[in-house]
Amino acid sequence: MTDLKSLLWLSRPLMQRIEARIESDLQGTGLTVRMRAVLEALTEHGPQTVPDIAFKLEIQRQYVQLMVNDTIKVGLAEKQKNPRHARSPLIALTKSGLDQITRILEKEGAILSELTDGLSADDIATALRVARHCHSRLGPPS
Numbered sequence: 001m002t003d004l005k006s007l008l009w010l011s012r013p014l015m016q017r018i019e020a021r022i023e024s025d026l027q028g029t030g031l032t033v034r035m036r037a038v039l040e041a042l043t044e045h046g047p048q049t050v051p052d053i054a055f056k057l058e059i060q061r062q063y064v065q066l067m068v069n070d071t072i073k074v075g076l077a078e079k080q081k082n083p084r085h086a087r088s089p090l091i092a093l094t095k096s097g098l099d100q101i102t103r104i105l106e107k108e109g110a111i112l113s114e115l116t117d118g119l120s121a122d123d124i125a126t127a128l129r130v131a132r133h134c135h136s137r138l139g140p141p142s
Contacts, residue, residue: 034067039101047080047092058141076100
């Protein structure tokens, strides 16, 4: 098995372990991993439509709509008027949502620091460059 193939095949179990760790750390917050993903997307890119969030997360719009509905229901996100499209509101973080995701990302930052122990900045940059290259060569999801 080539090193590239090993790297690519390791991405799924790695992602599953990361999700399990995130899910464990979310216990008691009332958030799911999926709700957290919406909050993070809104933190990184600001208010967006559901199709915009779905595009960035590379998952189906209908599924993202359910995730967004959950975050709105618990007061972590809200709908705002969209000046570009009357029927597709912008989804934005509430103060509570921003506070919650900020705490979560700070905690996750500490975990990432532990994971990078023993890796140089060049190691990480190379891995990221390889992952981005492979991702772009595969094209958009179908």
